[in-house]
Amino acid sequence: MKRPLIEVRDLRFRYGGGEAALNGVSFRLDEGESVALFGPNGSGKTTFVLHLNGLLQGEGSVEVCGLPVERRNLSAIRRKIGLVFQDSESQLFMPTVLEDVAFGPINRGLSRPEALDRAMAALRTVGMDAAAGRAPYHLSAGEQKKAAIAGILATGPEILVLDEPTTFLDPPGQRALAELLAALPQAKIVVTHNIPFALALCPRAVFFQEGVIVAEGPTAEVVARFRWNFDSAPAKSLR
Amino acid sequence: MHHIVLERWSRGASALHARDPRAKIVPLLVFLTALATARRALPEFSAVLFLLLCAALLGARIPLLAALARAALVLPFAAVFAAVCWLSGDPARGVAVALKSYLSALAVLTLVATTPLPALLRGLEAMRVPLFLLTVAQFLYRYLFVISEEAQHMSKAAAARGAPVRPMASSGARFRAAAGALAVLFARSYGRARDVHRAMLARGFTGRLPTLYDLRFRPADAAFAALASLAPLAARLAVERIG
Ligand SMILES: Nc1ncnc2c1ncn2[C@@H]1O[C@H](COP(=O)(O)OP(=O)(O)OP(=O)(O)O)[C@@H](O)[C@H]1O
Numbered sequence: 001m002k003r004p005l006i007e008v009r010d011l012r013f014r015y016g017g018g019e020a021a022l023n024g025v026s027f028r029l030d031e032g033e034s035v036a037l038f039g040p041n042g043s044g045k046t047t048f049v050l051h052l053n054g055l056l057q058g059e060g061s062v063e064v065c066g067l068p069v070e071r072r073n074l075s076a077i078r079r080k081i082g083l084v085f086q087d088s089e090s091q092l093f094m095p096t097v098l099e100d101v102a103f104g105p106i107n108r109g110l111s112r113p114e115a116l117d118r119a120m121a122a123l124r125t126v127g128m129d130a131a132a133g134r135a136p137y138h139l140s141a142g143e144q145k146k147a148a149i150a151g152i153l154a155t156g157p158e159i160l161v162l163d164e165p166t167t168f169l170d171p172p173g174q175r176a177l178a179e180l181l182a183a184l185p186q187a188k189i190v191v192t193h194n195i196p197f198a199l200a201l202c203p204r205a206v207f208f209q210e211g212v213i214v215a216e217g218p219t220a221e222v223v224a225r226f227r228w229n230f231d232s233a234p235a236k237s238l239r
Numbered sequence: 240m241h242h243i244v245l246e247r248w249s250r251g252a253s254a255l256h257a258r259d260p261r262a263k264i265v266p267l268l269v270f271l272t273a274l275a276t277a278r279r280a281l282p283e284f285s286a287v288l289f290l291l292l293c294a295a296l297l298g299a300r301i302p303l304l305a306a307l308a309r310a311a312l313v314l315p316f317a318a319v320f321a322a323v324c325w326l327s328g329d330p331a332r333g334v335a336v337a338l339k340s341y342l343s344a345l346a347v348l349t350l351v352a353t354t355p356l357p358a359l360l361r362g363l364e365a366m367r368v369p370l371f372l373l374t375v376a377q378f379l380y381r382y383l384f385v386i387s388e389e390a391q392h393m394s395k396a397a398a399a400r401g402a403p404v405r406p407m408a409s410s411g412a413r414f415r416a417a418a419g420a421l422a423v424l425f426a427r428s429y430g431r432a433r434d435v436h437r438a439m440l441a442r443g444f445t446g447r448l449p450t451l452y453d454l455r456f457r458p459a460d461a462a463f464a465a466l467a468s469l470a471p472l473a474a475r476l477a478v479e480r481i482g
């Protein structure tokens with residue numbers, strides 16, 4: 001019996017006064033597992049992942065490595081979960097790539113040489129060590145994504161959560177990212193609309209709709225069942 | 240991208256850049272105090288201070304004209320006050336306000352242009368400036384970047400959609416377009432600032448800007464701090480004696 005890394009029960013959340021964004025979500029992630037989160041725009045995927053490290057807190061229960069997500073556990077939980085945001089530009093806020101990647105380790109109380117070692121090691125893992133001294137805003141989208149991932153890896157997380165990591169990446173960039181992530185040992189949650197990417201990386205998938213998980217199972221089956229939602233070509237009857 | 244100019248300057252490699260931030264903050268405080276309290280022979284004193292700052296900027300290999308122009312950004316604000324003084328029959332006071340504002344801005348700019356922000360904050364922290372003030376400062380700094388980035392994205396987007404480069408026919412239309420854009424800019428900047436803050440929290444941010452700067456106050460720093468603090472005082476004494 002594997003121990004659950006993440007256990008979410010009946011999670012509900014609404015943004016200040018608005019409609020419910022999460023309407024009773026239950027979810028479980030086991031050790032070493034990689035799960036894809038599918039669902040149309042506005043179905044609550046981002047809202048859901050923001051609950052995993054307590055950036056948002058709703059009703060219901062969220063546990064990470066056995067710790068309930070509440071104020072006193074937040075710093076421990078944020079050590080365990082590495083969240084890579086959809087928009088890399090918001091995530092890279094220090095003046096150089098190296099300083100940005102060292103931001104997490106220094107927050108964790110590491111000394112300067114240790115933090116820099118960790119940051120360089122993380123940059124090597126993603127193949128960005130040559131860009132250590134560059135300014136993040138001068139990098140291409142793919143390089144920014146890799147730098148953002150390095151910033152997360154440097155904190156030594158047990159779980160990686162990636163919100164639409166392939167946005168802005170060209171197809172070769174998407175393949176390279178899938179290979180990079182597949183080689184990382186951590187358990188993963190990947191929010192994506194990208195079927196080949198999800199199939200390459202995640203054996204299991206869940207499908208969000210209007211704030212609830214309406215299906216889960218092997219990724220290929222979930223994709224087949226919701227084929228219509230992934231088709232970007234207009235239906236014949238519309239033409 | 241213009242908003243990173245100061246940031247780029249601050250990462251230079253001159254002897255002034257290399258000084259411990261505290262060795263620059265103390266002379267700046269002396270400078271500002273000497274300037275703020277100066278009454279007699281103000282134009283002469285200002286000229287000497289101006290030359291001192293120019294020498295510091297040149298020594299730090301900061302482009303002089305660009306720095307002088309940047310400091311002039313305070314002038315419109317000072318000008319309003321100066322104009323009020325002038326109109327109320329005290330032109331000397333108006334001139335004094337303008338001179339003091341400009342030189343103060345230039346002095347602060349000289350510090351900021353030769354000290355990377357994390358090092359500066361670290362220095363202020365070591366000088367017991369309350370943590371919440373530093374936190375506010377670092378957020379203001381980061382969010383100013385956010386706002387200017389958003390503004391640049393939006394003006395590119397507007398240009399791409401064929402917004403006129405020439406002024407629009409009626410100034411009313413121009414004003415409405417600008418006001419609309421400003422509202423959207425603030426909404427977007429707020430969203431972006433919130434995302435930046437979330438990304439910081441997700442990586443263990445606890446309200447203190449981590450820094451790669453270890454402060455070390457060397458003999459050279461002490462010597463510089465002493466000399467640079469004495470300079471404005473000596474200048475004031477000399478000018479007031481002659482004047
Ligand atoms: N800051 C906010 N304030 C108010 N409502 C919000 C906010 N963020 C999201 N929402 C709303 O919550 C719902 C879920 O949004 P969420 O961003 O979680 O969807 P998503 O599945 O991530 O969509 P996408 O695929 O577009 O990223 C949407 O109806 C959205 O409009």
Ligand SMILES: [Mg+2]
Nearest residue numbers: 045046047163
């Ligand atoms: Mg989303």
